[in-house]
Amino acid sequence: MPVLRGPRRARERRTSRIPGAAHLPAAARALLGALPGLAAVAALFLCAGGVERAADEQSAAPAAATGRHTAPRPDIVPRSVWLGGAARAQPAPRYDDEVVAVFVHHTDTPNGYDCADVPAILRGVYQGQTGARDWDDIGYNFVIDRCGTVYEGRAGGIDRAVTGAHTQGFNHRTTGIAALGTYTAGVPVPDELTDAIAAVAAWKLGESGTDPRAKVALVSSNGLSRFAAGATAMLPAVAGHDDGYATSCPGAALAARLGDIRETAARLQGRA
Numbered sequence: 001m002p003v004l005r006g007p008r009r010a011r012e013r014r015t016s017r018i019p020g021a022a023h024l025p026a027a028a029r030a031l032l033g034a035l036p037g038l039a040a041v042a043a044l045f046l047c048a049g050g051v052e053r054a055a056d057e058q059s060a061a062p063a064a065a066t067g068r069h070t071a072p073r074p075d076i077v078p079r080s081v082w083l084g085g086a087a088r089a090q091p092a093p094r095y096d097d098e099v100v101a102v103f104v105h106h107t108d109t110p111n112g113y114d115c116a117d118v119p120a121i122l123r124g125v126y127q128g129q130t131g132a133r134d135w136d137d138i139g140y141n142f143v144i145d146r147c148g149t150v151y152e153g154r155a156g157g158i159d160r161a162v163t164g165a166h167t168q169g170f171n172h173r174t175t176g177i178a179a180l181g182t183y184t185a186g187v188p189v190p191d192e193l194t195d196a197i198a199a200v201a202a203w204k205l206g207e208s209g210t211d212p213r214a215k216v217a218l219v220s221s222n223g224l225s226r227f228a229a230g231a232t233a234m235l236p237a238v239a240g241h242d243d244g245y246a247t248s249c250p251g252a253a254l255a256a257r258l259g260d261i262r263e264t265a266a267r268l269q270g271r272a
Contacts, residue, residue, distance in 0.1 A: 069209060071202035071268040073159070076142070079152040082119035083126060090136045093156030094163040096173045098208040100216045102201045103167045104258065105140060105178040105241045106250045111187065115147040118180065122151060139165035140178040142200055148192030150200055153178070169225025170218050170235075170244040175204045183251035194257050198264035201238050205265065212238045212265035220244075238262045 079087075107125055122143060129135045140153040141164045153176070156162035166176025177197055183189055198212075205212055215234045220227040225245050227233045233244070238261055241249040 069211070069269045069271055070206035071199070071265075071270075073203050074150055074196065074199040076158055077149060077151045078158075079155060082122045082151055084123075086123050086126065088130050090130075090155070093154070093160075095156065096161040096163055098173060099161045099175050099204045100173050100208050100210050101170075101218060101235060101237050101239060102175045102177055102204060103170065103239050103241055103244065104197060104250045104254065104261070105166060105176060106183045106254055107140075107143065107178050107180050108182050108249070109180065111146070111181040113146075113180075115145050115149060118145045118149065118151070121180065135165055137165070140176040141166070142175065143178045143180055144193055144196045144200070145180045146190045146193050148190070148196040150196055167225075167241055168245045169220040169222040169227065169229070170233075172221060173218065175200075177201065179250065179254055183254035184248070185252035187251065187253045189253050189257050194261050195264060198261045199268060201261065202265035202268035205237055206269050210237050211271060212262045212269065213271075218244075236262070238265060 109121065109125065113121055122138075125143070126138045129138050137155055138153045141162055143151045143153050145151070152158055154162055154164050161173070161175075164171050164174070164176040166178070167174065177200055179189075179193055179197065181187075201212055210216060214237045216237050217232050218235055220229055220231050220233060223229040227244075235243050236258070238258060240255045240258055241247055242255065
């Protein structure tokens with residue numbers, strides 16, 4: 001919003017009128033006209049200062065409004081805790097400008113694990129993806145266990161828009177969140193898990209001002225996705241893996257909870 005600078009321009013015109021008086025409301029001009037010259041000038045300075053402060057406050061309002069729809073970062077276990085010395089040499093991370101969507105996955109691994117054993121399970125997922133599949137790193141940006149604990153996945157920085165390797169054609173400007181386990185039809189999906197997914201989604205999408213319930217425009221980078229390379233797809237801001245790629249992931253049971261996850265994420269952002 002432009003800041004009103006009327007009083008300063010009026011002073012520069014050096015006319016015989018009271019500087020800046022033409023830019024004031026009619027009532028204020030009448031009051032100044034009743035005052036002696038020096039008193040009127042002093043009053044004008046006080047008025048101009050108030051106008052400029054009000055204008056500055058109005059110009060700051062949009063930033064405050066944007067901040068209303070952010071969400072706090074949830075507690076996240078760093079990859080150094082679960083990966084330790086098992087990390088392989090890999091190229092430098094790649095980054096996007098921002099995150100406007102998240103893709104939800106499941107790891108397609110057994111469900112009956114003890115949450116205390118998750119670091120070892122994650123090392124197995126990492127070794128499978130970087131070994132047998134020869135990926136440069138684990139593909140998911142975050143992995144969440146059935147107890148609701150969030151783990152940092154792909155290297156590059158929790159707070160940054162790290163380009164993942166989780167959804168063919170749609171790794172750019174997105175974050176991949178994987179539920180540790182297999183969530184096919186009929187499998188119970190713990191609330192702790194969905195609440196944690198929502199918390200990560202609310203935080204990451206809040207940084208770009210994205211409503212988790214919205215649809216966003218994403219450009220496919222690979223024709224192996226559901227969309228031709230270069231095509232723009234309108235996809236949910238909180239999407240299932242199968243929204244962008246022909247797969248059964250994240251499993252029918254977890255896919256059925258995506259609506260709840262979107263609504264919870266929106267509430268965490270302070271949206272009505």
